[in-house]
Amino acid sequence: MSASASPPSTPPPKRLKLDESLPTNGMILLESSIIPVGTSSKTIQFQQQKKKKRRRPLPEPYSPADVLFRDICDFLGPDYCQVILESRSEEEWVPPSGLEIQRILELRVGAFTVSGESLSLYEEDGKKWAVVVPFAHPGDLIRARIYKHDRFCSFGGLVDIIEYSEDYRGGEGDRRKYPENGCRYFGECGGCQLQPIPYPLQLLHKRRTVQLAYQRFSGLPFEQVPIIRETIGSPKQWGYRTKITPHFDAPPKSLQRMNAPIVVEEKRKKWECRIGFERKGRPGVMDIEECPIATPVLNEKLKEERARIEQTILTFKKGATLLLRDSLPPPSPIPGIGNPYRHITDEETHLAVTNHRQPVFERVGNYLFSFTAGSFFQNNNSILVPLTEHVQEAIFPSSLPPSDSPQDTTATITDDSASAPQPTHLVDTYCGSGLFGITLSSRFEKVAGVEINNDSIVAARKNAEMNGLEGKTTWLCGKAEDIFAGLPQEGFKGENSCVVVDPPRKGCDEPFLRQLLAFAPVTIVYVSCNVHTQARDVGWFLREAEKGEHQYVLESVRGFDLFPQVS
């Protein structure tokens, strides 16, 4: 399949107006409407209406389903898929006859998807089809039960693994047999699909994800994308997650009406109160007593919360989600203006906070942060110092060669002119409670942060005060898209500024990217928890910049593994 011949591959995203920049990625996704020759116009109309009803929704661009579709096309062969898609025969929706629902079949796994599922090839009368099965790896011989069909693929549940591929697991065999190496819920819980894979291979998998994202979604020519650097591993690979949100369903109405305790006990036996996470491939909550990627204090608190909910479950009319957040104890006195935080010891006790409005305290290097438990903060504290140091290094490269020692992805884009000066001002867009603005502040004369959530802005201001930075920082509540107009009055100009961009998963809006272009900062560091939308935005930005007076180069791209065991 050649990339050059293809029109935009998927319908334009509703929110973004970046349609002209959607990469072609060498794939054509067509919705088919075949009209048989010789039918009357009335019949045609009727059939078109019928057809419309049968149309299957295409995945939202850059969504996990879109990424999976691209994985499947790569696996079956892009040319093979393109021929079928161009034929408008809708063959891509018709599974081979041998793949009936509920059929159990034996498969040799051929590939691994970005989202951590196995792909096996099923061939029948020259037709190629993919079978997607979780919890298995390339080289494994598996048995799977088919439960659903989709475009070019069917989904199956794993029945068992007949032969394990030692290669993919780095010679560690079936790690599920050794619970001390992982989680007792693996194989059922919807999280942590990567855990049977040794950590160095997980990092390779994540690096490949970044490579594929830039190939598929940036629309940039090969030579404009630097070699994707090694993914930086998390110092903690278990017990790192500082926030978990287990949930539970409400009891059936018949039980809610019960108020005689003995009868309730009788009835309750028929209904189990489950508190936990989603099951893989099946509806309903899975009961989880502990989550080994969560910090120890959260697992302790989970026991207490479980007991509390089990006692009171009949009072719940609706299901609910619990919040458990790891925190340092509130310092006494709370640091502030005239009394800034000074980091003294790494010996820290932790506690768990469950109230959304309660303040949480977290330390990143020598800085202390506080924010309400329900608001955004990165979920893996152990990697935040390496991540923020990397962002600093990307803005002020040292003379040392870049270290390739041991996922958020950071992409550094710099003004291509040789005379570009070192920035003295930092604009932290999508700043949350000020993580980048505060941890990088020592290298700048002035820092401005902007954020849409007022709670986070209040927290960012307090955090600046706690760390003695109130004099050099400005925190603005508003849309990142509106920030640049107000900056020149504060002394922020493109030629003295660096911009950190850290948007939510959906990426940046076009108005934001246009203002960023017009502001023309010396350096941009784009941190993202969704490399697919990051690649799209970076590609769009570089192409647009080429048309103007400020040319930019994409200097480096690298992943940080914020979620070990998770794909």
Ligand SMILES: C[S@@+](CC[C@H](N)C(=O)[O-])C[C@H]1O[C@@H](n2cnc3c(N)ncnc32)[C@H](O)[C@@H]1O
């Ligand atoms: C991935 S978080 C990053 C937060 C912060 N940089 C950090 O690392 O803690 C994205 C943040 O963008 C904010 N946000 C979402 N849409 C926004 C918009 N249009 N303008 C400004 N901020 C926005 C969210 O409230 C959230 O705090």
